[in-house]
Amino acid sequence: MITLATDFGSPYPAAMKGVVRRRTDAEIVDVAHDLPRGDPRAAAFWLRFVLPEFPPAVHCAVVDPGVGTDRAAIAVRAGGHVLVAPDNGLALPPARALAAAVDAGIDVFRIDPGDPASATFHGRDVFAPAAAAIRDTRGTAGDDGWAADPPTAAELAALPSLTPTDSYVDRRLPEPDVADGEPDVVTGEVLVVDGFGNAITNVPEAYLHGRDRVLVNGEPIPVGATFASVPAGDRLVTAGSHGYVECDVNDGRGDDAFGLEPGDPVRFEG
Amino acid sequence: MITLATDFGSPYPAAMKGVVRRRTDAEIVDVAHDLPRGDPRAAAFWLRFVLPEFPPAVHCAVVDPGVGTDRAAIAVRAGGHVLVAPDNGLALPPARALAAAVDAGIDVFRIDPGDPASATFHGRDVFAPAAAAIRDTRGTAGDDGWAADPPTAAELAALPSLTPTDSYVDRRLPEPDVADGEPDVVTGEVLVVDGFGNAITNVPEAYLHGRDRVLVNGEPIPVGATFASVPAGDRLVTAGSHGYVECDVNDGRGDDAFGLEPGDPVRFEG
Amino acid sequence: MITLATDFGSPYPAAMKGVVRRRTDAEIVDVAHDLPRGDPRAAAFWLRFVLPEFPPAVHCAVVDPGVGTDRAAIAVRAGGHVLVAPDNGLALPPARALAAAVDAGIDVFRIDPGDPASATFHGRDVFAPAAAAIRDTRGTAGDDGWAADPPTAAELAALPSLTPTDSYVDRRLPEPDVADGEPDVVTGEVLVVDGFGNAITNVPEAYLHGRDRVLVNGEPIPVGATFASVPAGDRLVTAGSHGYVECDVNDGRGDDAFGLEPGDPVRFEG
Structure with a gap:
């Protein structure tokens, strides 16, 4: 399963669905495409709320005011889930919640963005292909073995597009x-x-x-x-x-x- | 198949999808998440319009201004379909239409809500789990035998969370x-x-x-x-x-x- | 796979999903249901942008200000894809893009609308059934062989509801x-x-x-x-x-x- 969460409205997410479907038969689940626009903190809040309800899966989350700048793209492994997102911190609060639920830590990878076709739509050009490639560690069929046997950190590190990193934006939601x-x-x-x-x-x-x-x-x-x-x-x-x-x-x-x-x-x- | 219809907007329905997917691989189909807010009568109208187009399935419909009060949760069996909804009458007009299409009656069950984690989000805590449990009478696989062989009233009554009842809000849409x-x-x-x-x-x-x-x-x-x-x-x-x-x-x-x-x-x- | 793109908002597309699902287990993918209302030119632009991201599939696209008039319904075969749409030209720009991507031409068919149940909702009564019938040239199972072996023009012409035609609205997006x-x-x-x-x-x-x-x-x-x-x-x-x-x-x-x-x-x- 690959979930999609963006602030793109419509019809941009459909291009992401097409990109995913060209590469894999994995189920595609829309989480939301009207996340507060350009607000990675709000995205972090909502994904921390929603994603723990899901079984282990790949989550592609794109709220990306820095698209086209030199901000990195990252993948975060957390409790059998993998979040794919821009390196603006949106993925960290949900990833920590997913990891904490199984008393585990997180592993962060930098995604090689390749040569994106556009400077303004990395959801289509970088994040959806990365999510599909990660999902494909468990095959391209619609019925995967992901939830029962999610990839290890070593398996993810073996993907040509992923490189383990300790350098990322570690957003925390503010404490009262x-x-x-x-x-x-x-x-x-x-x-x-x-x-x-x-x-x-x-x-x-x-x-x-x-x-x-x-x-x-x-x-x-x-x-x-x-x-x-x-x-x-x-x-x-x-x-x-x-x-x-x-x-x-x-x-x-x-x-x-x-x-x-x-x-x-x-x-x-x- | 489990269809979802709510007035929740976004991203709350995604939490319901996660809950369903943790329990079953049944196909999830979004009917609408922008039903008129807090208006069970409008929901009844729209579902009476839309649901008869579907093959027999489980329909989880949550427009629930009384969430957290002592209103009951019900499941209504109607012509091979089962509607899961708050007991505010929204399910009755579509259920009667679905049953009439096959010259049958309806069977109503009270859902044991268990101990909901929240008082404000029974879509996640009560209705989605109930829909998944009902779907699971035909297994948890993505490809079910539901439409060809939907559960009988006796099979539903055998579920621990369902109790047949004759006491429910029997909403009728007004006649001219x-x-x-x-x-x-x-x-x-x-x-x-x-x-x-x-x-x-x-x-x-x-x-x-x-x-x-x-x-x-x-x-x-x-x-x-x-x-x-x-x-x-x-x-x-x-x-x-x-x-x-x-x-x-x-x-x-x-x-x-x-x-x-x-x-x-x-x-x-x- | 059958994709759906309309300007219907909600919940009308759910009726189309039900119609499709009664006829086939093909995957249903929402492209957009908030295309600019009554604007086939805008629909043409957006579908020309989005559909080339998809693998070969059936695309049901309904932006139809002339619904109920004598405008025809058409199916356009283009590069392994088939677009089903009202004959107002919305399908032609995306179809030409899909065909050009594989150096092919297009084939246009007139759809026999049968006897629609309504004069105002041909998405449900004409286009969704036509899309399902076309998809069924590759069977009704969820996992089809469509992308690997899409139907030929002759196979489509053999469908009782399709007739090859050279007469259709050939919309072009304006050139600067x-x-x-x-x-x-x-x-x-x-x-x-x-x-x-x-x-x-x-x-x-x-x-x-x-x-x-x-x-x-x-x-x-x-x-x-x-x-x-x-x-x-x-x-x-x-x-x-x-x-x-x-x-x-x-x-x-x-x-x-x-x-x-x-x-x-x-x-x-x-």
Whole structure:
């Protein structure tokens, strides 16, 4: 299986699918093609959320504001999965999560980009061919043995296009600040806003345990287990399915109601 | 085959795909992930339109404004298909259509939700696993025998997570009113507006037979077999591909031109 | 493999997927369902860009403002591929590109539409069944022999629903004007604007070779190999991955910044 995740919209990902299908019969699964545009941090968040649901596979993830510059292309082996991505750090948070799930480390490889046909569409010219080549370590058939027997680091290193490296952009998602001596005060940050308008922060949901109301940037907001715990149109704070504190509105948009967008600080007191 | 239909946008459905793929190699087909948000009635309409085109399969349909409340999760067996959905009635209109197509009835099962990992993402935690478990009655291979030999009600009842029930939300799409003694006057309702802006009502297309003009909320509008039967920009009334009367504009948006949105009444006289 | 490309948005393409799957287990690949609405020329451009990346396959492409009129439905055999489309010319530019890639010509067939169930949804009633019937010349299994042994023109002509024809809409994408005696002046046209806002013209990229600045409709604009060659927010002209000159903005929308939309003329001097 090769999953595709990009910020390309349409129809560019179809060119990537064609490139993959010319090289392999591996199943192609669309993860998303509307990741926040040009925002590798948001891509890192979403892929860290989504990819651990998958069995071991190859994941081709392209959010690449530096396309055509001298930024490298990398492949990251993590817990039986391999992520193929530009070296802007987007792959590292999901890779570390995938590796941690099986108590393993990661292996990073630099991808030889060859001679791309374009300077602006490396999804087609570099990343999709690299993903197909990696998948082909387990053959080109639609039904692979990948999940049961994913390639070792040595097998990947044996591919002509891959070279092990210790030099890569090691992005980490930001950690919230806990005020000294004030465990009830946490200043986090909005990482992403989802399509529902939920403003998802980097504050672990554990902060909400035992609280039924918190101050969000100074305003008292109820803590609810479900959207329906408050009337339609009302604000709430909840533990999102990603394990982080969200600022939401039942049947409405939390980002608008809280005045929050990605990157904004959020101070919780409770 | 497992089809997925949600109002989740992106990238949440990808987590559902991962969950399915960890459990089964069944083909995954996206029906839609932009169903009208939080509107089980619209989902019922669209699935009643789309699912009868498919061979027997498992359909996982999640439009779920009550997620995290005590609403149940159900599976509905209908004509070789099984629909997995929240118990808000969205599954019943498509299920009755699928069953009627083979002169059969429906069987409804309550799904044991287990202990969902989240209170807000039962698509991942409840519905996708249930769909995979139901599909697995015919094995986990990509090429199943489902369509030729779908499971019986007794086989589904034997699944540990399913319990037959007679208690469920039995949604019906609204029927139009035909004025007493005035067969030429029908008051219907806009059920959905599609992406083209066509305002699709609940009035069966038979109403248009033999008419070349009708009054729509008092205004005379031509009846056309095709969009191109009127000049670009002009309004028309036509028989939609769903079998219902639509209020459309050729090369434009009917909802805007007629001032109609879902739930609005529409009076036809002709 | 059967690829699907439409301007239908959602959920109409799902009905086409169901129709295909009832008839064949061929892989279904979504190319795009948000092609510019009612614009066969834009569809021709995008499919000429995308389809050559695919191995030989059946491509079902429906952008069909004339649905329900007496426009014909056609199938075009081109280099092992077969395109199924309304006879509005959208299939011809990609078909000629696919045929040229293998130094071959094209064969065009008229599709007998049968008796469509609707006058407004021939994607479901005419084109998807035709694509499935053509694919079935190589069997209904998921794993076909199509790419290795695509059908001959004679095999296609033997299908009851296909009749060879020389009469079809032979759309050509417009060619730019090169001013007499002024090889440095080219007047092209914006063919499409992509989701990034890049205004893609019909001027071949070769025009940019050796230039580091051009006048675009009289304004001096730097020529860059990559978006990142100019500061964020700045305009540039670049060679797009389609091989044509684009008017772009780094981390912004070229269409807005240049005031360009599809069909607009663009004069390059340099």
